[in-house]
Amino acid sequence: MVNQPSQDSETPKKLSNDDLASDRTEMAKYRSRAAADRTLMAWIRTSLSLIGFGFGIPTITTAIEKLDTITHLNLLRFSVIVGLCFIGTGMFAIALGLIDHRKIMKQIESDRYTYENSQSAEIVAVALLVIGLLSFIGVLIKSLKF
Numbered sequence: 001m002v003n004q005p006s007q008d009s010e011t012p013k014k015l016s017n018d019d020l021a022s023d024r025t026e027m028a029k030y031r032s033r034a035a036a037d038r039t040l041m042a043w044i045r046t047s048l049s050l051i052g053f054g055f056g057i058p059t060i061t062t063a064i065e066k067l068d069t070i071t072h073l074n075l076l077r078f079s080v081i082v083g084l085c086f087i088g089t090g091m092f093a094i095a096l097g098l099i100d101h102r103k104i105m106k107q108i109e110s111d112r113y114t115y116e117n118s119q120s121a122e123i124v125a126v127a128l129l130v131i132g133l134l135s136f137i138g139v140l141i142k143s144l145k146f
Contacts, residue, residue, distance in 0.1 A: 029108050036104040043097025046124070050090030057083040078138050085131045089124065096120035 015023070061079035100118050107114065 032108050033105065036101055036108070039104075040097055040101040043094060043100075043120075047090040047094035047097065050086050050093060050128075054083040054086030054088075054090060057086065082131065082135050082138075085134075089127045089131060092127065093120075093124045096123060 058079045097120065100120050103116070103118075107116065
């Protein structure tokens with residue numbers, strides 16, 4: 001005997017093309033919102049890492065100075081400045097991430113989505129490049145002043 005649906009069961013309502021298109025649009029918006037949330041979480045992780053580096057650098061330098069093996073270098077002040085730069089860059093990155101997230105969410109909610117390019121990641125990358133370059137030059141100058 002073949003399983004057949006009973007006569008009493010409801011048959012699914014056939015959706016119109018407009019209803020199907022509307023459902024697909026809403027699902028696409030949901031996926032876009034989820035992607036925007038994942039991007040914001042990546043910004044938060046990156047920012048927390050930068051802030052953590054900012055706190056860690058002076059701590060490591062202080063521990064090295066307590067060993068009294070390097071007396072001719074005063075890295076503490078320099079490391080605090082570099083650490084503060086990392087903390088500031090992390091805070092700046094999270095602010096940029098929040099601004100981008102809000103902008104994307106407004107674009108998704110609008111009737112007509114238009115893509116706009118964001119340079120937030122490039123701005124943070126340039127800031128980190130500048131901090132790294134200044135740190136490299138500072139350590140190089142300090143090490144050459146024996």
